[in-house]
Amino acid sequence: METVPTTDWNPVLRHEFEQSYWEPLQDFVRRERELGPVHPPAAEVFAALHLTSYADVRVVILGQDPYHGPGQAHGLSFSVRHGVPVPPSLRNMHKELHDDLGCPVPAHGNLEHWARQGVLLLNTTLTVRGGAAASHQGRGWETFTDAVISAVDAKTTRVVFLLWGAASRKKKSLIDRERHVVIESAHPSPLSAHNGFFGSRPFSRANQALRGSGQEPIDWAIPG
Numbered sequence: 001m002e003t004v005p006t007t008d009w010n011p012v013l014r015h016e017f018e019q020s021y022w023e024p025l026q027d028f029v030r031r032e033r034e035l036g037p038v039h040p041p042a043a044e045v046f047a048a049l050h051l052t053s054y055a056d057v058r059v060v061i062l063g064q065d066p067y068h069g070p071g072q073a074h075g076l077s078f079s080v081r082h083g084v085p086v087p088p089s090l091r092n093m094h095k096e097l098h099d100d101l102g103c104p105v106p107a108h109g110n111l112e113h114w115a116r117q118g119v120l121l122l123n124t125t126l127t128v129r130g131g132a133a134a135s136h137q138g139r140g141w142e143t144f145t146d147a148v149i150s151a152v153d154a155k156t157t158r159v160v161f162l163l164w165g166a167a168s169r170k171k172k173s174l175i176d177r178e179r180h181v182v183i184e185s186a187h188p189s190p191l192s193a194h195n196g197f198f199g200s201r202p203f204s205r206a207n208q209a210l211r212g213s214g215q216e217p218i219d220w221a222i223p224g
């Protein structure tokens with residue numbers, strides 16, 4: 001059984017655990033784990049909600065699937081643990097971060113430093129079969145993560161949503177752009193980064209939006 005969030009997200013999302021899609025989704029993931037590798041490990045499926053409390057969310061970076069290679073996914077979009085080779089999309093994020101804010105390019109891909117500051121690193125699908133991208137899409141995770149996005153949208157303080165790529169940008173309809181700020185561009189994937197991700201300056205623009213509403217900026221520089 002995937003471990004449901006026990007932080008201040010629990011009362012916000014509790015009604016989702018009673019919806020008709022929830023048990024079939026959990027049964028599907030359980031069967032998948034019996035058949036072979038599923039990423040991330042069950043204890044880390046909701047890591048984004050454990051590391052970034054609802055009260056603290058100031059920025060949302062929306063991914064799609066978890067990484068499907070061994071040892072990569074650990075429950076935070078785009079992030080990998082220390083010691084795991086940095087995936088190409090994340091390397092491009094590091095490059096843009098350096099070009100945008102002058103931050104040193106880190107030797108690792110662990111983004112927990114961001115998560116602990118209120119950057120919700122959310123994938124729209126929270127599990128994936130090993131070696132099979134998109135294999136758990138359309139099973140119910142999107143319903144749950146749409147509820148997460150809607151809950152963040154309900155916050156009265158400004159939140160900055162970074163939407164990279166077509167799949168993420170479709171979520172704009174869930175966001176009140178009068179109250180919150182949406183910064184969108186191409187995906188940082190090597191296939192699309194040169195089509196508008198590079199040069200989009202999402203990190204400085206997010207901090208500008210936070211300062212504009214009286215909030216502290218994010219320290220985007222990733223410690224070595």
